[in-house]
Amino acid sequence: xxxxxxxxxxxCVGGGIAGLMAAIAASENGAVKVVVAEKSNTMHSGxxxxxxxxxxxxxxxxxxxYEAFANDLLYGQFAGRISAMGREAMDFWFKNSYExxxxxxxxxxxxxxxGRYEFAGHSFPGQTLNHLKYSGFNQKPILTKQAREHSVEIxxxxxxxxxxxxxxxKVIGALGISTREDKLIEFEAKSVxxxxxxxxxxWPAPGLQDFNRPLPPSCTGDGRAMAYRAGAELVDLELTAxxxxxxxxxxxxxxxxxxxxxxxxxxxxxxxxxxxxxxxNDMTLEVNKxxxxxxxxxxxxxxxxxxxxxxxxxxxxMLYWMKHEGNIELIKHLAEEGIDLRKNAVEFMxxxxxxxxxxxxxxxxxxxxxxxxxxxxxxxxxISCAAVFGWSAGKNAALYATSxxxxxxxxxxxxxxxxxxxLQDLRSRKDGPKWQEANYALQQIxxxxxxxxxxxxxxEAGLETLIRLKEKTHQYLMAENPHELMHCLExxxxxxxxxxxxxxxxxxxxxRGINFIRPDYILxxxxxxxxxxxxxxxxxxxxxxxxxxx
Amino acid sequence: xxxxxxxxxxxxxxxxxxxxxxxxxxxxxKGEFPVITYPEECWHEGACVQECPIEGVIKLRIxxxxxxxxx
Numbered sequence: 001x002x003x004x005x006x007x008x009x010x011x012c013v014g015g016g017i018a019g020l021m022a023a024i025a026a027s028e029n030g031a032v033k034v035v036v037a038e039k040s041n042t043m044h045s046g047x048x049x050x051x052x053x054x055x056x057x058x059x060x061x062x063x064x065x066y067e068a069f070a071n072d073l074l075y076g077q078f079a080g081r082i083s084a085m086g087r088e089a090m091d092f093w094f095k096n097s098y099e100x101x102x103x104x105x106x107x108x109x110x111x112x113x114x115g116r117y118e119f120a121g122h123s124f125p126g127q128t129l130n131h132l133k134y135s136g137f138n139q140k141p142i143l144t145k146q147a148r149e150h151s152v153e154i155x156x157x158x159x160x161x162x163x164x165x166x167x168x169x170k171v172i173g174a175l176g177i178s179t180r181e182d183k184l185i186e187f188e189a190k191s192v193x194x195x196x197x198x199x200x201x202x203w204p205a206p207g208l209q210d211f212n213r214p215l216p217p218s219c220t221g222d223g224r225a226m227a228y229r230a231g232a233e234l235v236d237l238e239l240t241a242x243x244x245x246x247x248x249x250x251x252x253x254x255x256x257x258x259x260x261x262x263x264x265x266x267x268x269x270x271x272x273x274x275x276x277x278x279x280x281n282d283m284t285l286e287v288n289k290x291x292x293x294x295x296x297x298x299x300x301x302x303x304x305x306x307x308x309x310x311x312x313x314x315x316x317x318m319l320y321w322m323k324h325e326g327n328i329e330l331i332k333h334l335a336e337e338g339i340d341l342r343k344n345a346v347e348f349m350x351x352x353x354x355x356x357x358x359x360x361x362x363x364x365x366x367x368x369x370x371x372x373x374x375x376x377x378x379x380x381x382x383i384s385c386a387a388v389f390g391w392s393a394g395k396n397a398a399l400y401a402t403s404x405x406x407x408x409x410x411x412x413x414x415x416x417x418x419x420x421x422x423l424q425d426l427r428s429r430k431d432g433p434k435w436q437e438a439n440y441a442l443q444q445i446x447x448x449x450x451x452x453x454x455x456x457x458x459x460e461a462g463l464e465t466l467i468r469l470k471e472k473t474h475q476y477l478m479a480e481n482p483h484e485l486m487h488c489l490e491x492x493x494x495x496x497x498x499x500x501x502x503x504x505x506x507x508x509x510x511x512r513g514i515n516f517i518r519p520d521y522i523l524x525x526x527x528x529x530x531x532x533x534x535x536x537x538x539x540x541x542x543x544x545x546x547x548x549x550x
Numbered sequence: 551x552x553x554x555x556x557x558x559x560x561x562x563x564x565x566x567x568x569x570x571x572x573x574x575x576x577x578x579x580k581g582e583f584p585v586i587t588y589p590e591e592c593w594h595e596g597a598c599v600q601e602c603p604i605e606g607v608i609k610l611r612i613x614x615x616x617x618x619x620x621x
Binding site for chain 1: 576587590591592595596597599600613616617618620621
């Protein structure tokens with residue numbers, strides 16, 4: 001396998017919102033050579049790849065008193081994730097959000113609607129609206145252009161799969177593969193920023209097609225997995241969430257819909273709305289996205305997003321934002337099927353489960369490892385989170401890089417060669433299971449042993465099977481080309497993280513929220529409210545957990 | 551399965567293969583018509599449709615199992 005070495009000051013792993021913002025900020029703060037390694041293409045990669053229409057932010061002239069604004073943040077979308085980050089990080093996020101709004105506006109991303117800052121959605125009636133509606137359809141091409149104008153080198157079709165440390169816990173680089181040709185890339189970097197997005201494909205897809213997902217199926221928790229293997233702490237990995245939206249067409253959002261959730265006989269399911277409202281969508285979804293599954297399983301029948309009765313102006317308003325959220329194909333499908341949202345109600349469903357825990361990072365983007373930074377969906381998530389923390393991580397990683405004198409990869413050549421041999425094994429096997437078998441086997445285990453309701457016997461049995469699957473996968477998996485090699489490495493990452501989900505679940509001896517139910521520990525332990533559940537690799541290579549305030 | 555390419559109009563510029571986030575066009579050679587090697591990996595986000603310089607050349611066909619339900 002051909003080997004290429006890339007030497008840089010700052011390496012951004014992932015070219016989504018966080019990665020591109022980090023790269024631009026690093027370039028503006030003294031880093032001479034900044035590289036973005038992106039598994040697909042920064043033009044449309046990541047969870048914001050086809051656009052977005054809502055940017056959570058605080059604008060003083062619109063919102064006034066910050067304290068009142070901040071209080072309402074703890075009720076709407078991402079409330080749980082925001083409170084998990086802690087007050088300091090939350091304040092940093094929102095007090096810096098307006099600067100990003102102005103920056104993006106100056107770069108050509110329209111942040112105003114009809115000449116004003118328009119806020120709508122994701123809030124309960126009467127509460128402060130904190131989601132700025134913006135026209136982000138073209139945001140990734142614009143950010144890609146900005147990065148190039150800042151002399152950032154973008155390497156598309158490169159999957160970084162492991163970090164390199166100096167053996168003392170300091171990150172000095174990373175290893176990647178080309179997903180188009182047989183090539184290993186050794187990155188010698190003074191600092192590394194992880195921005196690989198969410199973790200999808202650990203649980204089965206909502207329908208019978210694995211890549212039919214609300215979040216990009218190319219995002220497989222690569223950052224979390226490589227951070228853990230390098231010795232970094234991960235947080236609350238066993239806590240999960242589900243998304244929801246139009247039934248069977250999972251590549252669609254939920255919040256842009258202006259409507260009321262009603263049952264088959266038009267009875268409202270929640271108590272928040274009785275008629276469509278363009279500013280306050282039905283928050284029943286935000287309270288419990290699993291409600292669609294619960295209705296079906298309990299025999300109550302389907303739930304519809306009832307958009308009937310809204311005005312023509314509201315319909316056009318909704319379609320405009322759907323386009324900017326990246327749902328053009330959904331709009332086309334509705335038209336082709338003859339669905340008129342003023343006359344028809346669309347059935348919704350609960351989508352797949354995904355982990356919400358990740359790599360804890362502070363307001364500087366620092367992680368528990370020296371030289372390693374993280375941002376965006378590596379933990380909390382959302383567009384403005386990715387933009388604000390990506391920007392901060394880039395700035396601080398660049399400043400840190402100026403203090404680093406040596407990152408000599410040749411001192412850890414044995415580690416690199418071991419990984420190279422693993423790649424060559426995957427590519428040289430002539431028969432054996434392919435990545436799909438391993439991924440489906442993993443999804444079955446997660447569905448049957450580690451879904452919402454889990455107990456000690458269930459988790460122990462599931463973990464045993466998972467470990468066996470992991471061993472077999474490493475022993476026998478084969479890749480016929482670099483594209484399949486990428487998927488094999490994704491599955492390895494998912495398997496490593498799944499093990500941590502099991503270990504973390506066994507150690508969380510309580511019930512928490514609606515997605516973590518332990519019949520053997522039915523109470524929520526209030527003593528754990530202010531603590532986070534950390535997990536890291538112990539000296540013997542096995543995961544070690546700890547409860548701690550961070 | 552998606553995407554569907556009109557070969558009579560396609561100029562084989564390769565942009566669709568370049569931008570596809572899932573790389574369903576893996577194996578497409580420069581200057582040749584795009585090949586759809588991994589249709590089952592399509593995310594239906596429409597990057598190829600959006601970036602194609604000639605309108606109407608690429609169309610995403612939503613598979614039957616993804617057909618939307620309504621009343």
